[in-house]
Amino acid sequence: CEEMDRSAFMSSVIPQEIFGDGVRHVPGTNFTNFQRSRPVCRTAKLPNQARYDGILTGRHEKANYTAAGRTDYKDEGYDATEMPDPQPDDNSTEPTLVYNIRGSRGDICDKARIDFKDSYFVRYEDHWMTTTVPNDAEATYFKQEQLGKKLVIMCTALQQNFEEYSADYVQIPEMVNFTETDAASADYGIIVNGVKATNATILHNDGCYLLRKGEGEAGYFFEPRNGRFEFQIRVPREGQLYMNAIVLV
Numbered sequence: 001c002e003e004m005d006r007s008a009f010m011s012s013v014i015p016q017e018i019f020g021d022g023v024r025h026v027p028g029t030n031f032t033n034f035q036r037s038r039p040v041c042r043t044a045k046l047p048n049q050a051r052y053d054g055i056l057t058g059r060h061e062k063a064n065y066t067a068a069g070r071t072d073y074k075d076e077g078y079d080a081t082e083m084p085d086p087q088p089d090d091n092s093t094e095p096t097l098v099y100n101i102r103g104s105r106g107d108i109c110d111k112a113r114i115d116f117k118d119s120y121f122v123r124y125e126d127h128w129m130t131t132t133v134p135n136d137a138e139a140t141y142f143k144q145e146q147l148g149k150k151l152v153i154m155c156t157a158l159q160q161n162f163e164e165y166s167a168d169y170v171q172i173p174e175m176v177n178f179t180e181t182d183a184a185s186a187d188y189g190i191i192v193n194g195v196k197a198t199n200a201t202i203l204h205n206d207g208c209y210l211l212r213k214g215e216g217e218a219g220y221f222f223e224p225r226n227g228r229f230e231f232q233i234r235v236p237r238e239g240q241l242y243m244n245a246i247v248l249v
Contacts, residue, residue, distance in 0.1 A: 010036065033151050033249050040134050040144050043155075043245040044077075044097055044118040051076065055137045057097065077118070086125035095120035095129045095233065095243060119157045122241040124170075128234045133246050139228075146227035151220050152192055153247040154200075156207035168239035172209045175236060176200045191232040193225040208245075 014035050042056065050056055052063040052071055063071040077097030078084060087093045099118045122129050139145050154172055165171070175189050176197040183189070183198045190197045190211065200209035201220075212219050222229065229248060235241050 037150075037249045038144065039247055039249040040138065040142055040147070041245060041247045042133050042138065043247075044120055044157075045244055046118060050138070050141065053141070055141045083121070083123075086123060086127075088125060088127040091128040091232070092130050093126065094131050095122050096126075117157045117244060119242040119244045122233050122235055122243060124235050124238050124240065126234075128232050130230065130232050131246075132228050132230045133248060134228065147224045147229070147248065149221045149223050150229065150248040152197075152211045152222050152229070153203065153245070153249065154190065154209055154211060154243065155245040155247070157242045157244040170235045170237065170239045170241045172200055172207070172241075175233075175241070176209075176211065186236070188234040188236040192222045193230055195222060 014032060042050075044051075044056075048056075054062060057076050063074075077099050080098050083098070084096065097118065098121045120131075134142060134144055134147075156172060172190075176199055178186060178189070178196070178198045183196050192211070192213075195213050197211040197213055199212040199219075201212065202209055210220060211222070213222065231246065233241065233243075
C-alpha cells in the first residue's frame with residue numbers, strides 16, 4: 001500500500017500555488033524538490049524510528065516495541081546537566097546529542113512521554129564541530145548511497161514557550177547572514193562541503209531555515225562530495241545552537 005501511495009503521489013500534478021499566499025510555482029525550481037525529491041532527514045526528535053534502530057548513533061541493538069506507541073528504547077547521548085568537556089582543538093568532533101533539555105523528561109503528562117524535542121548541541125566552547133549526512137548507516141538505511149545536489153534545511157528546537165528565547169539561544173540567522181566579505185573572514189557559521197552559507201530563508205515559525213549560498217534559484221542548491229554532505233558548524237557568540245534536524249531535499 002505504501003508503494004502504491006508513493007507512486008500515485010509522484011505521478012500527481014504539482015500544486016501551482018504555494019502556501020495559499022498567491023506565490024506561484026515555477027516548474028523546475030526548488031519547490032519541485034520539496035514535492036518530488038527523495039529526502040534524507042536526520043533529527044534528534046523522538047519518536048524516531050532511526051533512533052530506535054540505532055542508526056543515528058551507530059548503536060547496533062534495536063529497541064523493541066512494547067505498547068501504546070512505546071518501546072524499550074533507552075536514552076542515548078548526554079543529559080543536558082552532564083555535558084562532556086568541549087574539544088575546541090578537534091574540529092572533527094560531532095555535535096552532541098542531548099536529551100532531558102530543560103527537564104523535559106519529567107515535566108510532561110504520562111501520555112506524552114514518548115514525545116521529546118531532543119537536540120544536537122553546538123556550544124561556543126566547542127569551536128568548530130563536524131558531521132556528515134548521511135553517515136554510512138543512514139545511507140544504507142535510507143537507500144541513499146550517492147546523493148545529487150540538494151536543498152539544505154536546518155532546524156532548531158523551540159526550547160522556550162512563545163518564542164521567548166533565553167540569552168544563550170543562538171539562532172540560525174545569526175550564523176549565516178553575511179556580506180560576501182564578512183563570510184570569508186568570519187571564523188564561524190555553517191559550511192556545507194567547503195561552501196559557507198551566507199543567508200537563510202525561514203520556512204516556518206518553529207525555527208526551520210532553508211540555507212543559501214548565493215543569489216537566485218542556484219544559490220539554494222549545494223553540491224555533494226562523494227555523494228555526501230559534510231557540515232562544519234560554529235556559533236558566533238557565547239551560547240549554543242540547539243539543532244534538532246538537518247534535512248536534504
